[in-house]
Amino acid sequence: MSSMKIQSTDTILPTLVAVLGIVLIANWVQTGISREFHARVPGLDAPTGVQADQAEKLAPVPGKPIPGDGVPSKVVGEWPGFRGENRDSISTETVSLARSWPADGPPVLWSLELGEGYAGAAISRGRVYILDYDEQAAADTLLCLSLDDGREIWRNSYPILLTRNHGLSRTTPLVVGDYVITLGPRCQLACWDALTGKSHWLIDLVLEHGTTVPQWYAGQCPLVDQDRLIVAPCGKAMLMALDYKTGEIIWQSPNPRGWKMTHVSIVPMEFEGQRSYVYCGSGGVAGISADDGSLLWDSTEWPEQFATSPSPVILPEGRIFLSSGYGNKVGSLMLKLNKKDGQIKAEVAYKLSPKQFNSEQQTPVFREGHLFGVRKRGRGQMLCLDLDGKEIWDSGSDRFGHGPYLFAGDLMLALNDKGTLTLAKATTAGYKRLAQHEVLPDGHDAWGPMAIAGGRLILRDMTRMVCLDLTE
Numbered sequence: 029m030s031s032m033k034i035q036s037t038d039t040i041l042p043t044l045v046a047v048l049g050i051v052l053i054a055n056w057v058q059t060g061i062s063r064e065f066h067a068r069v070p071g072l073d074a075p076t077g078v079q080a081d082q083a084e085k086l087a088p089v090p091g092k093p094i095p096g097d098g099v100p101s102k103v104v105g106e107w108p109g110f111r112g113e114n115r116d117s118i119s120t121e122t123v124s125l126a127r128s129w130p131a132d133g134p135p136v137l138w139s140l141e142l143g144e145g146y147a148g149a150a151i152s153r154g155r156v157y158i159l160d161y162d163e164q165a166a167a168d169t170l171l172c173l174s175l176d177d178g179r180e181i182w183r184n185s186y187p188i189l190l191t192r193n194h195g196l197s198r199t200t201p202l203v204v205g206d207y208v209i210t211l212g213p214r215c216q217l218a219c220w221d222a223l224t225g226k227s228h229w230l231i232d233l234v235l236e237h238g239t240t241v242p243q244w245y246a247g248q249c250p251l252v253d254q255d256r257l258i259v260a261p262c263g264k265a266m267l268m269a270l271d272y273k274t275g276e277i278i279w280q281s282p283n284p285r286g287w288k289m290t291h292v293s294i295v296p297m298e299f300e301g302q303r304s305y306v307y308c309g310s311g312g313v314a315g316i317s318a319d320d321g322s323l324l325w326d327s328t329e330w331p332e333q334f335a336t337s338p339s340p341v342i343l344p345e346g347r348i349f350l351s352s353g354y355g356n357k358v359g360s361l362m363l364k365l366n367k368k369d370g371q372i373k374a375e376v377a378y379k380l381s382p383k384q385f386n387s388e389q390q391t392p393v394f395r396e397g398h399l400f401g402v403r404k405r406g407r408g409q410m411l412c413l414d415l416d417g418k419e420i421w422d423s424g425s426d427r428f429g430h431g432p433y434l435f436a437g438d439l440m441l442a443l444n445d446k447g448t449l450t451l452a453k454a455t456t457a458g459y460k461r462l463a464q465h466e467v468l469p470d471g472h473d474a475w476g477p478m479a480i481a482g483g484r485l486i487l488r489d490m491t492r493m494v495c496l497d498l499t500e
Contacts, residue, residue, distance in 0.1 A: 087232035093225030096180030101154030105481030109202035110249035133465030138178030145197030148477035213245035238263025247291030279321035353388020447471020
Protein backbone atom coordinates (compact mmCIF):
# COMPACT_ATOMS: atom_id res chain seq x y z
CA MET A 29 0.00 0.00 0.00
CA SER A 30 2.76 2.42 0.90
CA SER A 31 4.70 1.53 -2.24
CA MET A 32 1.65 2.34 -4.36
CA LYS A 33 1.30 5.74 -2.63
CA ILE A 34 4.95 6.58 -3.33
CA GLN A 35 4.60 5.56 -6.98
CA SER A 36 1.46 7.72 -7.34
CA THR A 37 3.19 10.75 -5.81
CA ASP A 38 6.18 10.34 -8.13
CA THR A 39 3.84 10.41 -11.08
CA ILE A 40 1.58 13.29 -9.97
CA LEU A 41 4.29 15.80 -8.93
CA PRO A 42 6.20 15.86 -12.25
CA THR A 43 2.89 16.14 -14.07
CA LEU A 44 1.82 19.15 -11.96
CA VAL A 45 5.20 20.82 -12.43
CA ALA A 46 5.03 20.30 -16.18
CA VAL A 47 1.50 21.72 -16.39
CA LEU A 48 2.47 24.71 -14.26
CA GLY A 49 5.50 25.31 -16.43
CA ILE A 50 3.40 25.27 -19.60
CA VAL A 51 0.96 27.77 -18.08
CA LEU A 52 3.79 30.09 -17.03
CA ILE A 53 5.49 29.91 -20.43
CA ALA A 54 2.19 30.60 -22.20
CA ASN A 55 1.55 33.56 -19.96
CA TRP A 56 5.08 34.90 -20.51
CA VAL A 57 4.80 34.56 -24.28
CA GLN A 58 1.40 36.22 -24.29
CA THR A 59 2.49 39.19 -22.16
CA GLY A 60 5.79 39.50 -23.96
CA ILE A 61 4.17 39.66 -27.39
CA SER A 62 1.54 42.15 -26.33
CA ARG A 63 3.98 44.58 -24.73
CA GLU A 64 3.94 47.99 -26.40
CA PHE A 65 6.91 50.31 -26.70
CA HIS A 66 6.34 54.04 -26.89
CA ALA A 67 8.64 56.93 -27.73
CA ARG A 68 9.77 58.85 -24.67
CA VAL A 69 7.47 61.80 -24.13
CA PRO A 70 8.48 64.51 -21.64
CA GLY A 71 6.24 64.46 -18.62
CA LEU A 72 4.82 61.00 -19.37
CA ASP A 73 7.79 58.81 -18.54
CA ALA A 74 7.58 57.82 -14.89
CA PRO A 75 10.83 58.75 -13.10
CA THR A 76 12.41 55.72 -11.51
CA GLY A 77 13.58 55.60 -7.91
CA VAL A 78 17.02 57.00 -8.44
CA GLN A 79 17.86 56.92 -4.77
CA ALA A 80 17.10 53.20 -4.58
CA ASP A 81 20.05 52.53 -6.87
CA GLN A 82 22.52 54.24 -4.57
CA ALA A 83 23.78 51.30 -2.59
CA GLU A 84 27.39 52.44 -2.68
CA LYS A 85 28.72 53.86 0.56
CA LEU A 86 31.98 55.13 -0.87
CA ALA A 87 32.61 57.61 -3.64
CA PRO A 88 33.77 55.97 -6.90
CA VAL A 89 37.47 56.15 -7.72
CA PRO A 90 38.51 57.43 -11.17
CA GLY A 91 40.82 55.29 -13.25
CA LYS A 92 43.86 56.21 -15.30
CA PRO A 93 43.48 57.93 -18.66
CA ILE A 94 43.48 55.74 -21.76
CA PRO A 95 45.22 57.47 -24.68
CA GLY A 96 43.90 57.31 -28.23
CA ASP A 97 45.26 58.19 -31.66
CA GLY A 98 43.41 61.49 -32.02
CA VAL A 99 45.28 64.77 -32.50
CA PRO A 100 44.01 68.19 -31.38
CA SER A 101 42.78 70.40 -34.21
CA LYS A 102 44.52 73.61 -35.18
CA VAL A 103 41.16 75.28 -35.76
CA VAL A 104 40.86 78.35 -33.54
CA GLY A 105 37.69 78.73 -31.52
CA GLU A 106 36.30 78.24 -28.01
CA TRP A 107 32.98 77.04 -26.60
CA PRO A 108 34.28 76.04 -23.17
CA GLY A 109 31.06 74.99 -21.47
CA PHE A 110 27.30 75.21 -21.17
CA ARG A 111 25.92 77.93 -23.49
CA GLY A 112 29.38 79.13 -24.55
CA GLU A 113 31.96 81.59 -23.28
CA ASN A 114 29.45 83.96 -21.68
CA ARG A 115 26.82 81.29 -20.87
CA ASP A 116 24.32 83.09 -23.10
CA SER A 117 24.18 80.85 -26.22
CA ILE A 118 25.67 83.61 -28.35
CA SER A 119 28.86 82.97 -30.32
CA THR A 120 31.50 85.68 -29.98
CA GLU A 121 33.48 84.52 -33.03
CA THR A 122 34.03 86.50 -36.19
CA VAL A 123 34.17 83.44 -38.47
CA SER A 124 31.81 83.96 -41.41
CA LEU A 125 29.12 81.30 -41.66
CA ALA A 126 27.49 80.19 -44.90
CA ARG A 127 24.04 81.72 -45.37
CA SER A 128 22.86 78.89 -47.60
CA TRP A 129 23.57 75.16 -47.82
CA PRO A 130 23.88 72.73 -50.73
CA ALA A 131 21.04 70.29 -51.41
CA ASP A 132 22.73 67.57 -49.35
CA GLY A 133 23.16 69.90 -46.39
CA PRO A 134 26.26 71.30 -44.67
CA PRO A 135 29.35 69.04 -44.80
CA VAL A 136 29.53 66.42 -42.04
CA LEU A 137 33.09 66.28 -40.70
CA TRP A 138 32.52 63.36 -38.34
CA SER A 139 29.90 61.47 -36.38
CA LEU A 140 30.00 59.44 -33.19
CA GLU A 141 27.79 56.87 -31.45
CA LEU A 142 27.18 57.73 -27.79
CA GLY A 143 25.34 56.32 -24.81
CA GLU A 144 21.75 57.50 -24.39
CA GLY A 145 21.37 61.05 -23.21
CA TYR A 146 21.54 64.76 -23.84
CA ALA A 147 25.06 65.67 -22.69
CA GLY A 148 26.44 68.63 -24.63
CA ALA A 149 29.98 69.21 -25.84
CA ALA A 150 32.60 71.72 -24.71
CA ILE A 151 35.27 72.85 -27.18
CA SER A 152 38.70 74.21 -26.27
CA ARG A 153 42.10 74.30 -28.02
CA GLY A 154 41.02 71.98 -30.81
CA ARG A 155 39.60 69.43 -28.41
CA VAL A 156 36.00 68.34 -27.81
CA TYR A 157 34.97 67.15 -24.34
CA ILE A 158 31.86 65.03 -23.67
CA LEU A 159 30.78 63.33 -20.45
CA ASP A 160 29.23 60.12 -21.76
CA TYR A 161 27.95 56.99 -20.03
CA ASP A 162 29.59 53.70 -21.08
CA GLU A 163 26.96 51.05 -20.36
CA GLN A 164 29.30 48.13 -21.06
CA ALA A 165 31.84 49.42 -18.54
CA ALA A 166 29.13 50.83 -16.22
CA ALA A 167 31.06 54.09 -15.92
CA ASP A 168 30.70 57.83 -16.41
CA THR A 169 33.30 58.44 -19.11
CA LEU A 170 34.89 61.74 -20.08
CA LEU A 171 35.90 61.69 -23.75
CA CYS A 172 38.46 64.07 -25.25
CA LEU A 173 38.16 64.10 -29.04
CA SER A 174 39.81 65.84 -31.96
CA LEU A 175 37.67 68.63 -33.40
CA ASP A 176 39.00 67.64 -36.84
CA ASP A 177 37.78 64.06 -37.07
CA GLY A 178 36.25 62.99 -33.75
CA ARG A 179 39.00 60.49 -32.94
CA GLU A 180 39.73 59.96 -29.25
CA ILE A 181 42.72 61.79 -27.81
CA TRP A 182 42.05 60.21 -24.42
CA ARG A 183 39.30 58.94 -22.16
CA ASN A 184 38.97 58.47 -18.42
CA SER A 185 36.14 57.28 -16.21
CA TYR A 186 34.86 56.24 -12.81
CA PRO A 187 32.50 53.31 -12.12
CA ILE A 188 28.89 54.13 -11.35
CA LEU A 189 25.68 52.15 -11.81
CA LEU A 190 22.93 53.85 -13.78
CA THR A 191 19.60 52.59 -15.04
CA ARG A 192 17.83 54.22 -17.98
CA ASN A 193 15.96 57.11 -16.51
CA HIS A 194 14.72 58.94 -19.61
CA GLY A 195 18.29 58.87 -20.92
CA LEU A 196 21.53 58.75 -18.97
CA SER A 197 23.98 61.62 -19.48
CA ARG A 198 22.75 65.23 -19.26
CA THR A 199 25.45 67.76 -18.47
CA THR A 200 28.09 69.75 -20.36
CA PRO A 201 31.72 69.78 -19.12
CA LEU A 202 33.42 73.07 -18.30
CA VAL A 203 36.97 73.76 -19.49
CA VAL A 204 38.99 76.26 -17.44
CA GLY A 205 42.59 76.54 -18.60
CA ASP A 206 44.18 73.12 -18.10
CA TYR A 207 41.24 71.78 -16.09
CA VAL A 208 37.93 70.16 -17.02
CA ILE A 209 35.09 70.12 -14.49
CA THR A 210 32.22 67.62 -14.81
CA LEU A 211 29.06 66.76 -12.89
CA GLY A 212 27.80 63.24 -13.51
CA PRO A 213 24.19 61.96 -13.56
CA ARG A 214 24.43 60.75 -9.95
CA CYS A 215 26.09 63.97 -8.77
CA GLN A 216 29.77 63.04 -8.79
CA LEU A 217 31.61 66.36 -9.16
CA ALA A 218 35.04 65.78 -10.71
CA CYS A 219 38.09 67.62 -12.01
CA TRP A 220 40.37 66.31 -14.77
CA ASP A 221 43.52 67.45 -16.54
CA ALA A 222 42.38 68.91 -19.87
CA LEU A 223 45.49 67.79 -21.74
CA THR A 224 46.18 64.33 -20.30
CA GLY A 225 42.89 63.19 -18.75
CA LYS A 226 44.43 62.60 -15.33
CA SER A 227 41.95 62.81 -12.45
CA HIS A 228 42.67 65.61 -9.98
CA TRP A 229 39.80 65.05 -7.54
CA LEU A 230 36.24 63.72 -7.22
CA ILE A 231 33.52 64.70 -4.73
CA ASP A 232 30.35 62.67 -4.33
CA LEU A 233 27.73 65.33 -3.53
CA VAL A 234 25.22 62.73 -2.30
CA LEU A 235 27.58 61.07 0.18
CA GLU A 236 29.49 64.15 1.28
CA HIS A 237 26.93 66.96 1.07
CA GLY A 238 23.50 65.39 1.40
CA THR A 239 22.37 66.01 -2.19
CA THR A 240 19.26 64.28 -3.49
CA VAL A 241 19.70 63.21 -7.11
CA PRO A 242 16.98 64.84 -9.26
CA GLN A 243 14.32 62.49 -10.55
CA TRP A 244 15.83 62.45 -14.05
CA TYR A 245 19.47 62.57 -12.91
CA ALA A 246 21.58 65.71 -12.62
CA GLY A 247 21.27 68.38 -15.31
CA GLN A 248 23.25 71.14 -13.57
CA CYS A 249 26.29 72.28 -15.57
CA PRO A 250 29.37 73.49 -13.64
CA LEU A 251 30.15 77.21 -13.32
CA VAL A 252 33.55 78.80 -12.59
CA ASP A 253 33.30 82.48 -11.70
CA GLN A 254 35.93 84.74 -10.16
CA ASP A 255 38.32 81.79 -10.21
CA ARG A 256 35.97 79.69 -8.06
CA LEU A 257 33.85 76.66 -8.88
CA ILE A 258 30.23 77.35 -7.93
CA VAL A 259 27.91 74.37 -7.48
CA ALA A 260 24.45 73.85 -5.96
CA PRO A 261 24.40 70.61 -3.93
CA CYS A 262 21.12 71.68 -2.27
CA GLY A 263 21.73 69.43 0.68
CA LYS A 264 23.25 70.82 3.84
CA ALA A 265 24.15 73.90 1.78
CA MET A 266 22.21 75.39 -1.11
CA LEU A 267 25.36 76.56 -2.93
CA MET A 268 29.05 76.27 -2.28
CA ALA A 269 32.25 77.72 -3.73
CA LEU A 270 35.35 75.58 -4.19
CA ASP A 271 38.90 75.96 -5.36
CA TYR A 272 38.45 74.22 -8.70
CA LYS A 273 42.08 73.08 -8.79
CA THR A 274 41.97 71.27 -5.43
CA GLY A 275 38.27 70.78 -4.61
CA GLU A 276 38.70 72.55 -1.26
CA ILE A 277 35.61 74.37 0.02
CA ILE A 278 35.83 78.19 0.24
CA TRP A 279 32.30 78.90 1.49
CA GLN A 280 28.93 77.23 1.86
CA SER A 281 25.58 79.00 1.78
CA PRO A 282 22.64 78.25 4.06
CA ASN A 283 19.66 76.26 2.80
CA PRO A 284 17.02 77.40 5.32
CA ARG A 285 14.03 76.08 3.39
CA GLY A 286 15.59 72.70 2.64
CA TRP A 287 15.34 73.04 -1.14
CA LYS A 288 16.49 70.13 -3.33
CA MET A 289 18.56 70.17 -6.52
CA THR A 290 16.74 70.78 -9.81
CA HIS A 291 18.01 70.46 -13.40
CA VAL A 292 18.80 74.20 -13.50
CA SER A 293 22.32 75.60 -13.82
CA ILE A 294 23.59 78.53 -11.71
CA VAL A 295 23.93 81.99 -13.28
CA PRO A 296 25.93 85.00 -11.99
CA MET A 297 24.27 88.39 -11.53
CA GLU A 298 25.31 91.97 -10.71
CA PHE A 299 22.83 94.08 -8.75
CA GLU A 300 23.45 97.32 -6.90
CA GLY A 301 27.21 96.82 -7.18
CA GLN A 302 27.10 93.36 -5.61
CA ARG A 303 27.85 90.10 -7.39
CA SER A 304 25.65 87.11 -6.65
CA TYR A 305 24.56 83.73 -7.97
CA VAL A 306 20.95 82.99 -8.88
CA TYR A 307 19.62 79.45 -8.58
CA CYS A 308 16.21 77.79 -8.82
CA GLY A 309 15.85 75.14 -6.13
CA SER A 310 12.88 72.85 -5.68
CA GLY A 311 10.93 75.41 -3.66
CA GLY A 312 11.78 78.68 -5.37
CA VAL A 313 14.62 80.92 -6.52
CA ALA A 314 17.40 82.55 -4.47
CA GLY A 315 20.32 84.97 -4.75
CA ILE A 316 23.56 84.03 -2.98
CA SER A 317 26.43 86.44 -2.28
CA ALA A 318 29.54 85.75 -4.36
CA ASP A 319 31.72 87.08 -1.53
CA ASP A 320 30.79 84.78 1.33
CA GLY A 321 27.81 82.61 0.34
CA SER A 322 25.31 84.51 2.45
CA LEU A 323 21.66 84.41 1.40
CA LEU A 324 20.79 87.83 -0.08
CA TRP A 325 17.19 87.10 -1.04
CA ASP A 326 14.82 84.30 -1.92
CA SER A 327 11.33 83.89 -3.32
CA THR A 328 8.81 81.06 -3.27
CA GLU A 329 6.92 82.51 -6.25
CA TRP A 330 8.64 80.03 -8.59
CA PRO A 331 8.48 76.53 -7.04
CA GLU A 332 9.42 73.47 -9.05
CA GLN A 333 6.42 72.07 -10.88
CA PHE A 334 7.38 68.45 -11.58
CA ALA A 335 10.70 69.56 -13.09
CA THR A 336 12.56 72.79 -13.83
CA SER A 337 15.25 72.82 -16.53
CA PRO A 338 15.76 76.27 -18.13
CA SER A 339 18.20 78.43 -16.19
CA PRO A 340 17.27 81.94 -15.01
CA VAL A 341 17.91 84.67 -17.59
CA ILE A 342 19.49 87.76 -16.04
CA LEU A 343 18.24 91.04 -17.51
CA PRO A 344 18.98 94.74 -16.97
CA GLU A 345 17.60 96.69 -14.00
CA GLY A 346 17.51 93.76 -11.62
CA ARG A 347 15.10 91.64 -13.63
CA ILE A 348 15.18 87.84 -13.83
CA PHE A 349 13.18 85.84 -16.39
CA LEU A 350 12.12 82.31 -15.39
CA SER A 351 10.44 79.71 -17.58
CA SER A 352 9.30 76.11 -17.41
CA GLY A 353 7.33 73.69 -19.54
CA TYR A 354 5.56 71.98 -16.67
CA GLY A 355 2.49 73.12 -14.76
CA ASN A 356 -0.77 74.44 -16.14
CA LYS A 357 -1.04 77.92 -14.65
CA VAL A 358 2.26 79.78 -15.10
CA GLY A 359 4.50 79.31 -18.13
CA SER A 360 7.02 82.00 -17.27
CA LEU A 361 7.58 84.73 -14.71
CA MET A 362 9.52 87.99 -14.46
CA LEU A 363 11.03 88.87 -11.09
CA LYS A 364 12.22 92.36 -10.24
CA LEU A 365 14.77 92.93 -7.46
CA ASN A 366 14.37 96.00 -5.27
CA LYS A 367 16.69 97.15 -2.50
CA LYS A 368 15.29 99.07 0.44
CA ASP A 369 16.90 99.72 3.83
CA GLY A 370 19.77 97.45 2.90
CA GLN A 371 17.44 94.50 2.17
CA ILE A 372 16.84 92.96 -1.27
CA LYS A 373 13.38 91.73 -2.12
CA ALA A 374 12.25 89.88 -5.23
CA GLU A 375 8.84 90.97 -6.47
CA VAL A 376 6.77 89.56 -9.31
CA ALA A 377 6.68 91.98 -12.25
CA TYR A 378 4.39 89.79 -14.37
CA LYS A 379 3.45 86.21 -15.19
CA LEU A 380 2.81 84.65 -18.59
CA SER A 381 0.49 81.74 -19.17
CA PRO A 382 1.82 78.61 -20.91
CA LYS A 383 -0.10 79.72 -23.99
CA GLN A 384 1.88 82.96 -24.04
CA PHE A 385 5.32 81.47 -23.32
CA ASN A 386 6.86 78.45 -21.66
CA SER A 387 9.94 76.34 -22.27
CA GLU A 388 10.51 72.78 -21.13
CA GLN A 389 14.16 72.13 -21.99
CA GLN A 390 16.07 75.14 -23.30
CA THR A 391 17.03 78.46 -21.70
CA PRO A 392 15.82 81.53 -23.65
CA VAL A 393 18.43 83.87 -25.14
CA PHE A 394 18.65 87.57 -24.26
CA ARG A 395 19.93 89.74 -27.10
CA GLU A 396 19.10 93.11 -28.67
CA GLY A 397 17.08 93.95 -25.57
CA HIS A 398 14.66 91.09 -26.25
CA LEU A 399 14.12 87.45 -25.34
CA PHE A 400 14.27 84.69 -27.95
CA GLY A 401 12.99 81.24 -27.04
CA VAL A 402 11.02 78.22 -28.13
CA ARG A 403 7.52 77.94 -26.71
CA LYS A 404 6.40 74.41 -25.82
CA ARG A 405 2.81 75.05 -26.84
CA GLY A 406 2.17 74.61 -30.56
CA ARG A 407 5.05 72.15 -31.07
CA GLY A 408 7.78 74.64 -30.41
CA GLN A 409 7.54 77.91 -32.31
CA MET A 410 10.47 80.30 -31.87
CA LEU A 411 9.30 83.58 -30.35
CA CYS A 412 10.71 87.03 -29.86
CA LEU A 413 9.41 88.78 -26.73
CA ASP A 414 10.05 92.24 -25.41
CA LEU A 415 10.92 92.58 -21.73
CA ASP A 416 7.31 93.33 -20.86
CA GLY A 417 6.34 89.88 -22.15
CA LYS A 418 4.77 91.11 -25.38
CA GLU A 419 5.17 88.81 -28.38
CA ILE A 420 6.95 90.54 -31.28
CA TRP A 421 6.92 87.65 -33.75
CA ASP A 422 6.86 83.86 -34.05
CA SER A 423 8.54 81.48 -36.50
CA GLY A 424 5.29 80.46 -38.20
CA SER A 425 5.42 76.97 -39.68
CA ASP A 426 9.00 76.38 -38.45
CA ARG A 427 8.63 74.34 -35.25
CA PHE A 428 11.45 73.06 -33.05
CA GLY A 429 9.83 71.04 -30.26
CA HIS A 430 12.27 70.91 -27.34
CA GLY A 431 15.40 71.28 -29.47
CA PRO A 432 18.38 73.58 -28.76
CA TYR A 433 19.33 76.84 -30.46
CA LEU A 434 22.13 79.40 -30.48
CA PHE A 435 23.02 82.67 -32.20
CA ALA A 436 26.02 83.75 -34.26
CA GLY A 437 25.72 87.35 -35.39
CA ASP A 438 22.27 87.84 -36.87
CA LEU A 439 22.02 84.11 -37.63
CA MET A 440 20.16 81.60 -35.53
CA LEU A 441 20.82 77.86 -35.60
CA ALA A 442 17.98 75.72 -34.24
CA LEU A 443 17.58 71.95 -34.11
CA ASN A 444 14.21 70.25 -33.82
CA ASP A 445 13.41 67.07 -31.89
CA LYS A 446 13.99 64.80 -34.88
CA GLY A 447 17.34 66.17 -36.03
CA THR A 448 16.44 68.78 -38.64
CA LEU A 449 18.68 71.86 -38.45
CA THR A 450 17.38 75.29 -39.45
CA LEU A 451 19.49 78.32 -40.34
CA ALA A 452 17.53 81.55 -40.01
CA LYS A 453 18.03 85.26 -39.81
CA ALA A 454 16.43 86.12 -36.49
CA THR A 455 16.51 89.67 -35.16
CA THR A 456 14.02 91.90 -33.39
CA ALA A 457 12.83 92.91 -36.87
CA GLY A 458 11.65 89.41 -37.75
CA TYR A 459 12.37 85.79 -38.59
CA LYS A 460 13.39 84.44 -42.01
CA ARG A 461 14.47 80.90 -42.73
CA LEU A 462 17.60 80.71 -44.92
CA ALA A 463 18.28 76.96 -45.02
CA GLN A 464 17.08 73.71 -43.54
CA HIS A 465 18.35 70.12 -43.61
CA GLU A 466 17.88 66.83 -41.77
CA VAL A 467 21.38 66.45 -40.32
CA LEU A 468 20.46 63.53 -38.04
CA PRO A 469 18.36 61.18 -40.20
CA ASP A 470 15.67 59.35 -38.22
CA GLY A 471 16.77 61.35 -35.16
CA HIS A 472 14.84 61.45 -31.92
CA ASP A 473 15.02 63.41 -28.66
CA ALA A 474 17.60 65.81 -30.11
CA TRP A 475 17.64 68.03 -27.04
CA GLY A 476 21.32 68.27 -26.05
CA PRO A 477 22.86 71.78 -26.10
CA MET A 478 24.77 72.71 -29.26
CA ALA A 479 28.33 74.04 -29.40
CA ILE A 480 30.09 76.02 -32.11
CA ALA A 481 33.78 76.93 -32.54
CA GLY A 482 35.73 77.91 -35.63
CA GLY A 483 32.55 77.58 -37.68
CA ARG A 484 32.17 73.93 -36.66
CA LEU A 485 28.84 73.03 -35.09
CA ILE A 486 28.49 70.04 -32.77
CA LEU A 487 25.03 68.70 -32.05
CA ARG A 488 23.41 65.42 -31.05
CA ASP A 489 20.27 63.38 -30.65
CA MET A 490 19.69 60.63 -28.06
CA THR A 491 22.49 58.36 -29.30
CA ARG A 492 24.54 60.19 -31.95
CA MET A 493 26.76 63.24 -32.16
CA VAL A 494 27.81 64.99 -35.38
CA CYS A 495 30.17 67.80 -36.29
CA LEU A 496 29.22 70.05 -39.22
CA ASP A 497 31.31 72.55 -41.16
CA LEU A 498 29.22 75.73 -41.40
CA THR A 499 31.95 78.07 -42.62
CA GLU A 500 31.24 80.27 -45.60
